[in-house]
Amino acid sequence: MADAATKVIPEGKVPENANEHCPGPESESAGRAAGCEGCPNQEICSTQAAGPDPDLPIVAERLSNVKHKILVLSGKGGVGKSTFTGQLAFALANDENTQVGVVDIDICGPSLPRIMGCEREQVHPSSNGWSPVYVQDNLAVMSIAFMLPDEESAVIWRGPKKNGMIKQFLKDVNWTDADEQLDFMLFDTPPGTSDEHLSVVQLLRNSGITGAVIVTTPQEVSIQDVRKEIDFCRKASVPIIGVVENMSGFVCPGCHNESRIFYPTTGGAKALCEELDIPLLGSIPLDPSIGQACDFGSSFIDTHADSPAAHAYTRIISKIKSIVVES
Structure with a gap:
């Protein structure tokens, strides 16, 4: 197996157990x-x-x-995908010369505004389109949560309306001025492989997708859904940057011993990545402070820099940056 920190899975590679006759979601014969x-x-x-x-x-x-x-991406909900997206955005934006944008395409469950500390903001129109909400000078966020009357309002939409909103996030939002560059645009997606995923892949067809980071937890019920997510990426020609195993263990703050909360029955993300020849970006242990940081909209890596989880985040994000720059 090649060094996990230096490669991206080739576009269009389909696993052996996939349906060999699938035309792919972007084909004109898709579904027919x-x-x-x-x-x-x-x-x-x-x-x-x-x-x-x-x-x-x-x-x-x-x-x-x-x-x-x-x-x-994540195959299953509750694995910490939005949490990872938010912390990745904060970490990338720590470099004041790096411009970062975050698009929350989880239309029915938008949680990024709270994680990023901007849940009470509103989107404002301008002559160049909607202006995203700026968490800091070099970090912008766009979410449907900014358009809801209150935090308890449910978004009860069918696929076409959700897809239309995602298109507006890309087509009508003024992410950069003509003479500026956005270094990273992160997309926080809902669980699964459904409308929102197909929509964003098709909308980015002409502008290109750098790759996907897939988040899982160690137990087999999550690993099974990640296999489906990998299959989706390969059929949709989305390069896979690597897999992150979240909640991989709990490190006691007193004795510093690690306990397995979600036991990796089949070997967890490590065994999955070895089997499918996918980079394992790293594992992040459970830490209650991560949840607290998300509730208060702060950067966990900054507020708990000496914790094992913060060190794990830092290593994983460094790998992502090196892979993305080299790809």
């Missing part, structure tokens, strides 16, 4: 081909508009100054 029979995503793929989306060139133009676009 013979190999689509029985696929749980058949209806979603078949209802996509036929032919090229006329807004794709507009999205590509709007994002032409965005250097790296990274999807943060």
Whole structure:
């Protein structure tokens, strides 16, 4: 196995146990081909508009100054994907010369505004489009949560309306001025491989996706769903940057012994990555302070810099930066 910190899984590589006759979600025959029979995503793929989306060139133009676009994915909810996205954004923005944007495409469960400490802000229109909410001078966030009347309001939308909102986040938001560059754009996605995932992949088709970071927990019930997420990335030609194992153990602050809370029955993320030849970016132990940092919208890496979890975050984020820059 090659060094996990120096490679990205090639685009379009399909695992051996995948449906060999799947045309891929971006194909004109998606959802209609013979190999689509029985696929749980058949209806979603078949209802996509036929032919090229006329807004794709507009999205590509709007994002032409965005250097790296990274999807943060998870097969299952509750594994800490949004938490990781927020902490990754804070860490990248620690370099004042690095411009970072975060797009919350979890339309029905937008949690990033609280994690980023900007949940009570609002989006304002300008002559160049919507202005994202700035957490700091070089860190901007866009989420549907900024448009809801209060924090308890539910978003009860079907797929087409959710997809339309994601398109607006990319097409109508003024992420950068003409003479500026956004170094990183992070996409926090909902669990699974459904409407939002297909929509963002198709909308970024012309402007390109740098890769995906997949977040899991050690137990087999999460690993099984991550396999589906990997399959989606390969069929949708999304490069895989690597896998992060979250909540990998609990380090006692008193005795410093580590306990396995979620036991890796089948070997966890390490065994999965070895089997599928995917980079394992690292493991993050459980730490109650991470949840507290998210509740208060602060950077855990800054407030608890000496903790084992902060050291794990730092190592993982350094690997992501090195892989992205070299890819």
